[in-house]
Amino acid sequence: MTLIKTTYNRRSFLKTTTLAGGGMMLGFSWLASCNPTPEEVLSMPEEWFEINGFLKIGENGLVTIMSPNPEIGQNVKTSMPMIVAEELDVNWDNVIVEQAPLNTDIFTRQLAGGSQSIRQGWQALRMAGASARRMLMEAAAQAWQVPVGEITTEAGVLHHKNSGKSAGYGEMASAAASIPVPEEVQLKEVRDFKIIGTPRRNVDGLKIVTGQPLFGLDYRREGMLIAMIAHPPAFGLKLKLVDGSAAKAMPGIRDVFTIKTYDEGYEKQWCDTSAFTELAVVVGNTTWEVMNAKKALRLEWEPIPEISEDVTQFGGNKKDIKTPAGLEDSNTHAAKMAEMGAKAAKAVRKDGDPEAAFRNAAKVIERSYSAPFLAHNCMEPMNFFAHVTADKAELVGPVQTPEFMEKSAAARLGLPLEKIDIQMTRQGGGFGRRLYGHFLVEAAVISQKMNAPVKLVYSREDDMTFGAYRPAYHATYRAALDADNRLIAFHVRAGGIPESPLAANRFPAGAVDNYLAEEWSLDSNITVGAFRAPRSNFIAGAEQSFLDEVAEAAGKDPIAFRLELLERARTNPVGENNDYEAARYAGVLELLREKSGWEQPQPGVHRGVAAYFCHNSYVAQVVDIAMENGSPVIRKVHAAVDCGIVVNPLAAANLSEGGIVDGIGHALYSALAFREGAPEQNNFDKYHLIRHNEAPKAIEVHFVKNEIDPTGLGEPLNPPVVGALANALYRATGKRFYEQPFLAGKPVLG
Amino acid sequence: MAIFNLTINGKKQQVDVDPSTPVLWVLRDHLNLAGTKYGCGIAQCGACTIHLEGVAMRSCMLPVSLVGNQSITTIEGLSEDGSHPVQQAWLEHDVAQCGYCQAGQIMNAAALLKANPNPSDAEIEAAMSGNICRCGTYTRIRAAIKTAAAG
Structure with missing residues (x-):
């Protein structure tokens, strides 16, 4: 067993244990429907004993x-x-299982982002379980007057072999709650895992299929009012005048007013992104009445001035963010991006002498790639419940950044942090959109103004046109081959509006003697944010499509070509800051080659391959396409994944399949275009999200088996599949695809 | 405002609402049946799917005044305890990721299987392509429908 010190967040275990003191603790389930109903193995206990902030045990052994x-x-x-x-x-x-509320005293990093929950929670979660187990063992040792070292456990039962004594955890829970938290705990060996690595179904599965009110939009409270916002129709505009008299006179309407999301002079943090910080608000009794009244608002807009403001970034640094004035347009964006891609930009990494290598090359290949803005389109539109009184704020709903937004809400409401109570509902999708929780603050401000409990609801149109979008991106690649078809130089110049997607130290950096990576960006007043696998969601597809062309030009098999480069990176890497382990990278490609039957082509099946490393995990994919009636049909996607230990293989496969469908869908169909600053798509009749008939017919995911601590899985499947898709489409159609969405203009099914 | 007498999940319910109110909001705001979801409001995503006289119907654009005597079934009434074969198949395949669209998917799949107990892949695609799953669980949805059909 591994012996480790319980230093990590031990303070919180001590604190809660002292507070609990062995006495009864009431469950803090705030939603009646959230009352847990496990598969009826044990009934609900009469008493709960809190062992630490992560867990409590009932007198009958239920945990x-x-x-x-x-x-x-x-x-x-x-x-x-x-x-x-x-x-x-x-x-x-x-x-x-219960959803914990925001509690930074007990829990660390209550954030959904960066595919980091499991990776960064791994040690603390293991220690929470292991230290509780140890406390139960000590309680039993005291009760039985035997050395704790002689106590063993198995499936919730404590045993003492020599005396033949045994007791369920429930019997020792009361005593265990008073045991001091151990200084160090023993963790299991991976080979002894009985739960980790086994398929376990979603704990909310039954509630989901029976329509229980789990989501933020489902939350209700006696006397709750419904609020909706109205915002400018275009980026680059702000609210000038609101005439709410007609709306206010409509049935069921309580009030119409304007709010400011942030105070003048408030210094924003990264997750305070909001294009429209002054909003018209309609409050009424029911959603339909408020939706109707919103249409009766008479609103006037005016252009925004150029803005420059300091914003605290994730990690604490401040950055000056410039927001230009004006109404932006996708056609102008495309022209500007092409112009930027054609001229020298800021060099971020340079190895060897790339220009000399390009001059001396036998063959030079140059290609450019681009992708549009995308809306996150969580199926559950943005919403939040707030009940703000003079001395506290109760906030309930879907947000990915509760511990950050708590600060924003406290600053805006003028309340200390401990008076802000945030509870998280199940969330109808996140994809990065709910990192930017302006809607939580808006709900709080509206509740404060109404002096009543309020649920703020965004319509689909509000959600899609008031976004924190995936930026628009562009990348130009050049590769030089020598007379023996070896890759001697590689050059990437990547940028976007308003950020570059470049990851300069990722493959093939480290595998090529002469390497140059440049980046550029253009300011914009269109608000952007993290979108599932930020930056990687574009640059991976571009790079992997380009490598496919380079391999073809070199006359090499695309997997063999990548493995050759990875072998160079493993045995004799160029440079020192290469952001990947070449052996694990090659490992997924080799697993994929075997599992996909890469070396046994099937008639009528056109295959493309790609591999990428991001969010600490390695993924390789093959997309199989068949042409049916002149159209490409995705028969199957094969994936090989190395994310270390797989905690729950059932959910891991599901999440991987979702990432694949997500990546394929956006690359083939989706775009958010702007005309005169206004999004051209505002609902699913115009915005094409991938649908059932367009999804791959089959997906097969294979995990590398190892004992490496687990890494993320929410994002890494999404980026490379764009490249595998483009490469398969090329083999199916003879045409290379450089501009996303690849199948622009395909009609949307409703 | 007007009084409407509705039969929902086998129970008589009375609501006093504007006749233009979509059934979706009658269910969610007036009858505390929040299983039927709001996704787009323009009948494009399928999250609000209910059964009207056993037939799948988008409730977000269906005014309550048009319901008349037709019976409504929502996800809460598909079975008392999640025992409907489609719900069971959804659990078996662990279909849900975020879960938000799944009530609509299940209602649509249940109506499909009622009309066509053994649908082909093409028939499943044709019936289910109006329901968006942003998490991308389509392959599991298809597998679950086949399991429910076989069961």
Whole structure:
């Protein structure tokens, strides 16, 4: 067993244990429907004993494990408690899971982002389970007057072999709650895992299929009012005048007014992104009445001035963010991006002498790639419940950044942090959109103004046209081959509006003697934010499409070509800051080659391959396309993934399949275009999201088996599949695809 | 405002609402049945799918005044306890990721199987392509429909 010090967040275990003191603790489930109903192995206990902030045990042995992080569909509400249960050593059937509220005293990093929940929660979750197990063992040792070292556990039962004594965890829970938190704990060996690595179904599965009110939009409170906002129709405009008299006179309407999301002079943090910080608000009794009244608002707009403001970035640095005035247009954007791609930009990394290598090359290949803005389009539109009174704020809803938005809300409401209570609902998708929680602050401000509980609801149109979009991107690549078809130089120049997608130290950096990476960006007043696998979601596809062309020009098999480069990076890397392990990278390609039957071509099936490393995980994919009636049909996608230990293989496969469908869908069909500053798409009749008939007919995901600590899975499947798709489309159609969406203009099914 | 007498999940319900109110909002705001979801409001995403006399229907553009005596079934009434074969198949395949669209997917799949107990792949695609799943669970949805059909 691994012996480790319980230093990580130990303070919080101590604090809660002292508070609990062995007495009864009431569950803090705020939503009646959230009352857990486990598979009926044990009934609900009469008393709960809190062992630490992560878990409590009933007198009958039932265990409640708190799931600390926001659940946006990435399955953390099942997989994070599985890790606690593993080290606690209980039967998973006797575990119920509750969503923890925001509590920075107990939990660390209550954030859904960067595919980091499992990776960064791994140690704390294991320790939470292991230290509780140790406290139960010590309680039993004291009760039985035997050395604690002689106590063993199995599936929620404590044993002492010599005396023949045994007791369920429930019997020792009261005593264990008073045991001091151990200084160090033993963690299980990977080979002893009984829960981690086994398929476990979603803990909310039954509630989801029976339509229980789990989501933010479903939340209700006695006396709650409904609020909706109206915002400018275009980026680059702000509210000038509101005439709400007609709206206010409509049935069921309580009030019409304007709000400012942030105070003058407030210094924003990264997640305060909001294009429209002054809004018209309609408040009424029911959603339909408010929707109708919103149409009766008479609003006038005016141009915004150029703005320059300091924004605290993730990690604490401040950055001057420039927001230009004007109404922007996608055609102008495309022309400007092409212009930037054609001239020298800021060099971020240079190895060897790339220009000399290009001059001396036998063959030079140059290609450019681009992708449009995208809206996140969570199926559950943005919303939040707020009940703000003179001395506290109760905020309930879907947000990926509760611990950050708590600060924004406290500053805006003039309340201390401890008076802001944020509870997280299940979230109808996140994809990065709910990192930017301006809607939480808006709801709080509206509730404060109305002096009543209020649920703020965005219409689909509000959601799509008031976004924090995936930026528009552009990349130009050049490759030089010598007379023996070896890759001697590689050059990438990548930029975007308003950020560059470049990751200069990723493959093929480290595998090519002469390498140059440049970046550029153009300011914009269109608000952007993280979108599932930020930057990688574009640059991976571009790079992997380009490598396919280079391999073809070199007359090499695309997998063999990549493996050759990775072998160079592994044995004799160029430069020192290469952001990947070449052996693991090659490992997924080799697994994929075997599992996809790459070397046994099938008639009528056109295949493309890609591989990428991002968010700490390695992924390789093959897309199989067949032409049916002149149209490409995705028969199958094969994936090989190295994300270390797989906590829950069932959910991991599902999430991987979702990432693949997401990546393919956006690359083929989706775009948010702007005319005169206004988004041209505002609902699903115009915005093409991938649908059932367009999805791959089959997806097969293979995981590399190893004992490396787990890394993320929410994002890494999404980026490379764009490249595999483009490469398969080329083989199916004879045409290379450089501009996303690849199948622009295909009609939307409704 | 007007009084409407509705039969929802086998129970008589009375609501006093504007006749233009879509059934979606009658269910969610007036009858506390939040399983039927708002996704787009223009019948393009399928999250609001209910059964009207056993037939799948988008409730977000269906004014309550047009319902008349037709019976409404929502996800809450598909079965008492999640035992409907489609719900069971959804659990077996662990279909949901975020779960938000799944009530609409299940209602649409249940109506499909009622009309066509053994649909082909093409028939499943034709019936299900009006329901968006942003998480991309389509392959599992197809597998679950086949399991429910076989069961």
